[in-house]
Amino acid sequence: MTDLLSLSEADRLIGASLPLFADETVPLAGAAARILRQDVLAERALPPYDRVIMDGIAVRWTGQHRHFLTAGLQGAGQPPLTLPEDGACIRVMTGSVLPLGADTVIPREKLVEEERDRQGRHAFRLETDYAPSPGQHVHRQGADCRAGERLLGAGCILTPPAMAILAANNVAHPRVTRVPAIAIVSTGDELVSPGAPVENWQIRRSNEFAIGASLARKGFVRQTQSILRDDLAQQVETLGALLASHDVLILSGGVSMGEFDYIPRALERLGVRKVFHKVAQRPGKPFWFGIAQDGRPVFALPGNPVSAASCCSRHVIPALLRAQGAEAAPIRMVRLGQALDPIRDMTRFVPVRLTQDDGGMTTAIPFPMPSSGDFNRLALTDGIVELPPGGATREAGCAVAFHDW
Ligand SMILES: Nc1nc2c(c(=O)[nH]1)N[C@H]1C(S)=C(S)[C@@H](COP(=O)(O)OP(=O)(O)OC[C@H]3O[C@@H](n4cnc5c(N)ncnc54)[C@H](O)[C@@H]3O)O[C@H]1N2
Numbered sequence: 001m002t003d004l005l006s007l008s009e010a011d012r013l014i015g016a017s018l019p020l021f022a023d024e025t026v027p028l029a030g031a032a033a034r035i036l037r038q039d040v041l042a043e044r045a046l047p048p049y050d051r052v053i054m055d056g057i058a059v060r061w062t063g064q065h066r067h068f069l070t071a072g073l074q075g076a077g078q079p080p081l082t083l084p085e086d087g088a089c090i091r092v093m094t095g096s097v098l099p100l101g102a103d104t105v106i107p108r109e110k111l112v113e114e115e116r117d118r119q120g121r122h123a124f125r126l127e128t129d130y131a132p133s134p135g136q137h138v139h140r141q142g143a144d145c146r147a148g149e150r151l152l153g154a155g156c157i158l159t160p161p162a163m164a165i166l167a168a169n170n171v172a173h174p175r176v177t178r179v180p181a182i183a184i185v186s187t188g189d190e191l192v193s194p195g196a197p198v199e200n201w202q203i204r205r206s207n208e209f210a211i212g213a214s215l216a217r218k219g220f221v222r223q224t225q226s227i228l229r230d231d232l233a234q235q236v237e238t239l240g241a242l243l244a245s246h247d248v249l250i251l252s253g254g255v256s257m258g259e260f261d262y263i264p265r266a267l268e269r270l271g272v273r274k275v276f277h278k279v280a281q282r283p284g285k286p287f288w289f290g291i292a293q294d295g296r297p298v299f300a301l302p303g304n305p306v307s308a309a310s311c312c313s314r315h316v317i318p319a320l321l322r323a324q325g326a327e328a329a330p331i332r333m334v335r336l337g338q339a340l341d342p343i344r345d346m347t348r349f350v351p352v353r354l355t356q357d358d359g360g361m362t363t364a365i366p367f368p369m370p371s372s373g374d375f376n377r378l379a380l381t382d383g384i385v386e387l388p389p390g391g392a393t394r395e396a397g398c399a400v401a402f403h404d405w
């Protein structure tokens with residue numbers, strides 16, 4: 001067993017072999033959750049003008065006046081009016097430019113509206129005892145950012161705040177990573193599609209739906225599904241066509257020691273270079289990974305459903321996120337809700353359900369599956385925890401790495 005590849009070595013080899021996916025420009029509205037592939041500089045100082053942040057009146061505060069005659073109405077989106085003299089005010093709205101000559105905004109609720117004077121002008125009186133701070137309620141030009149300041153860098157994910165920054169800085173067509181076309185392929189003469197009649201010696205194919213859902217959750221929505229029979233010639237032909245039309249291949253089944261486990265041979269015939277076969281992990285030991293001549297990655301996962309799902313979460317998804325040019329996301333650590341034993345010479349993956357302990361901390365309740373063919377209770381779980389090889393029992397409360405489905 002010790003000659004098997006360690007998980008960290010598998011990570012390193014995958015990382016060193018992966019291509020960087022191509023980029024494209026897209027309309028801003030369709031860019032949410034994509035990976036940015038450009039830097040974004042502030043279009044101009046923001047806010048671009050001294051911005052009123054309370055509805056009320058704008059005055060030049062000298063401390064001499066508590067009674068102000070209105071000299072105009074300044075709405076948001078209008079060019080600045082000019083305050084004529086001390087003791088006058090301009091009614092202002094949140095978001096409007098501060099009138100020229102004014103320096104302070106008094107909120108409407110601190111004002112008492114007075115009768116119109118003989119010229120029909122409104123007047124406002126400050127509430128008794130109200131003492132404004134000079135300069136208050138004005139968001140100064142450039143307080144948020146300077147013109148030309150770097151606001152976003154290549155590799156960031158377009159989160160809700162990042163989307164707002166793109167819009168506010170006039171990036172109408174951001175450059176983002178193109179969503180790769182992914183072929184999800186299953187192999188096996190025993191497999192029958194949902195909806196078709198099934199014999200007692202056959203099983204319904206399910207891995208591709210789990211893998212497809214896992215990919216879709218991370219934004220990898222360009223997917224096709226294919227089934228290969230246990231026939232080497234057909235596998236070579238179909239895989240060749242899929243390699244020509246997709247950026248990534250994710251296979252399941254046909255990678256262990258069976259008479260009909262042709263996948264590694266079929267891939268090598270197509271010039272896909274084996275980077276590794278078999279990793280010191282359970283489930284998922286027979287995981288095969290290779291790179292086609294033009295650099296496209298091929299992940300061939302073991303067919304057992306828990307193995308395929310675990311390899312997808314632990315290896316495939318992180319690798320695809322990296323190939324998008326994304327900044328490395330921190331590994332999520334959770335606390336074990338119950339003790340788990342590690343495996344002496346292999347990394348152990350255990351399905352877990354996330355809950356909260358009494359202190360509100362995220363806690364992982366293990367749902368060990370008796371075998372990697374037992375998957376019909378996996379829907380009770382949120383993902384897997386990873387126990388590195390060897391060492392003592394990981395007691396309840398121990399922090400472990402978590403990977404969601
Ligand atoms: N002599 C050995 N035999 C096996 C070894 C080994 O080291 N030596 N490893 C075992 C382990 S561990 C695993 S995992 C499996 C992996 O086998 P394959 O990748 O070749 O997968 P298959 O044999 O094709 O299928 C295994 C199992 O999974 C079912 N399956 C396959 N595809 C699907 C699908 N799309 N949806 C649902 N279920 C699927 C398939 O029917 C089999 O029951 O090998 C062990 N053997």
Ligand code: MOO
Pocket residue numbers: 281282283284285286302304306307371372373
């Ligand atoms: O890798 Mo297999 O996953 O243990 O059944």
